[in-house]
Amino acid sequence: MEALQYSAIRKVKEIVGRIKGMDISGYKDDFVARRIRARIIALGLKTLGEYIRYLQRNPSEADKLLDSLSINVSEFFRDPWVWDVLKDIFKRIIAEKKIKVLRIWSAGCSKGEEPYSISILLHEILGKRISEYSITIYATDIDRDALRSAEKGIYNISSLRNLSKSLLEKYFIKIGPASYMVKPEVKKLVKFKRHDMIKDPPFMFMDAIFCRNVLIYFSRDLQEKVLRKFHMALRTGGILILGASEYAFGDALKMFKPLNTRARIFRKI
Ligand SMILES: C[S@@+](CC[C@H](N)C(=O)[O-])C[C@H]1O[C@@H](n2cnc3c(N)ncnc32)[C@H](O)[C@@H]1O
Structure with a gap:
């Protein structure tokens, strides 16, 4: 967001503040600038000027921007019950595999909580047999700061609240009173x-493709475009996992069959 001028960012903050009747001037400019950039991309706009005009004409955009200010929020095994469902599904996928290769994509991986959860899940399913498999978990995001943090693999205990004590001890090293680092075998995948x-x-x-809690920030057209891309990226029978408030709709329903509707898990047709 180098090109964005801070005065323009302050103008966005002022407009959002006026629409919502709240003061968001305390948010860091760099942080808000990254979020505005994500919204500009999501809306298919090009410049900050266009975005300001869009915001003035569409006051509901203020809500989207406000939501996006917490866009990096994630945790290990988010919605734990979904991961119980996934454990059974991955056991089946692995059992059906003729070649011991697994390719998984965590799209919008934030600070790494999701891809590392996948790695832990696979270690739990495969145990020692994991060394027989070639496993790659591609973890991607547009936010470079989030990726830098993800690579370090250091977390506060608050983002690990869904892990049992035994999983915490098995896959993390305690490096401070409330901070933990993922073990190398988890990172390796x-x-x-x-x-x-x-x-x-x-x-x-x-x-499998995980894209959880990202599409909510995109327009309907853009969601469909991204879902088409995921369809192309999956092998036949591969699975797509969306976030709790996301769904495959419209044309996407011709491409994916719900496998577990409540858990937002779909299979490529
Ligand atoms: C709320 S987090 C979701 C993290 C994790 N998937 C989860 O469900 O906990 C959304 C992430 O999507 C990323 N994101 C937003 N737009 C993106 C895009 N166009 N391409 C890749 N990542 C994107 C954000 O930077 C953020 O890290």
């Missing part, structure tokens, strides 16, 4: 990369 799911080409031949 995960490849972080900066990638914009809207404009960059998809990864291919995926067994």
